Amino acid sequence: MGVEDNKKRAALEALKWVHDARIIGVGTGSTINHFIDALGDIKGRLDGVVSSSEASTLRLKAAGIPVLDLNAAGELPVYVDGADEANRHLQLIKGGGGALTREKIVAAVSKRFVCIVDDSKLVQVLGGFPLPVEVIPMARSHVARELVKLGGRPDWRQGFITDNGNVILDVHGLSIIDPPHLESEINQITGVVCVGIFARRPADVLLVGAAHGVQTLP
Ligand code: 5RP
Numbered sequence: 278m279g280v281e282d283n284k285k286r287a288a289l290e291a292l293k294w295v296h297d298a299r300i301i302g303v304g305t306g307s308t309i310n311h312f313i314d315a316l317g318d319i320k321g322r323l324d325g326v327v328s329s330s331e332a333s334t335l336r337l338k339a340a341g342i343p344v345l346d347l348n349a350a351g352e353l354p355v356y357v358d359g360a361d362e363a364n365r366h367l368q369l370i371k372g373g374g375g376a377l378t379r380e381k382i383v384a385a386v387s388k389r390f391v392c393i394v395d396d397s398k399l400v401q402v403l404g405g406f407p408l409p410v411e412v413i414p415m416a417r418s419h420v421a422r423e424l425v426k427l428g429g430r431p432d433w434r435q436g437f438i439t440d441n442g443n444v445i446l447d448v449h450g451l452s453i454i455d456p457p458h459l460e461s462e463i464n465q466i467t468g469v470v471c472v473g474i475f476a477r478r479p480a481d482v483l484l485v486g487a488a489h490g491v492q493t494l495p
Contacts, residue, residue: 281307283395284359287486288312290493291357292319294391294482299323300350302383303337304358305330305376308393312357313337327353329383330376331440347386356387360394360475361406367392367480367494368456372409372473375439381471384478392480396487403456407432407447409473414444416468423466424448427459443470 288311295301295316303309303316303326313333316326317340325343327350328334334344358380360369369392371377384390408429412420421431429448437445453459456476463472483494 280395280397283486283488284308284393285311285486286491287393287395287484289315290484290486290491291391291393292316294355294357294389295319296355297322298354300325300327300345300353302327302353302356302358302387303329303333304356304380304383305333306359306374308359308395309333309357310336312393313340313342316340316342327383329358329379330374332374332376347383353383353387355389355391356383357391357393358384360392360398360480361473362398362400362403363392363394363480363483364400364403365494367483368403368474368476369480370403370406370408370473371475372411372445373406375409375434375437375445377409377473378411378439378441378471381475381478384475389482390478390480391482391484393484394486396485399485403453403474404451407449408451408453410446410448410463411439411441411443411470412446413468413470417444417446420466420468421446424463427462441470
């Protein structure tokens with residue numbers, strides 16, 4: 278029983294939170310890929326899905342699930358997505374897959390955000406996982422200098438361009454004691470498109486897959 282099994286357990290549990298929703302939001306990553314595969318079995322119940330990345334869109338379409346434009350879909354009843362780290366306040370670090378901006382948008386328009394992780398991602402303090410920050414390319418060095426002033430060690434994710442045409446700085450060495458405060462502080466830096474702290478709009482439900490089953494928080 279490994280991490281992949283635990284991701285899959287959490288993903289299957291998330292199906293129960295879809296209830297009778299006709300349109301849902303779907304995130305990005307290896308955990309969500311399990312969810313998309315399972316969604317294929319109940320696709321007849323759905324009008325469609327709002328996707329948070331080109332990668333998920335491809336997988337959804339391959340499974341025969343219609344992908345909808347968020348502007349036409351309106352408010353969503355439920356959004357299911359993974360995370361790189363989660364604490365017990367359901368605050369998250371996201372963006373390991375580089376889809377953080379669209380993920381934050383879909384989370385913002387969703388009534389209930391169901392986050393699915395394996396148990397290795399549950400931490401006391403966020404920041405062990407390098408914090409992704411999406412940045413307008415010409416502002417990369419400026420934003421990096423500002424992040425150093427905040428105590429981080431930004432590392433340019435070279436060769437990676439986001440779905441929005443921007444770059445990612447992965448910030449090492451942060452111990453994020455006050456996630457909502459740091460989220461706001463980094464959002465204020467000119468040139469930042471999005472920071473991968475999801476604390477001002479945390480998850481509403483966290484499903485933690487482990488060898489013994491799935492724990493539901495809170
Ligand atoms: C992508 C994300 C993912 O949810 C996060 O990176 C977790 O990915 P995985 O399920 O592959 O561990 O935020 O931007």
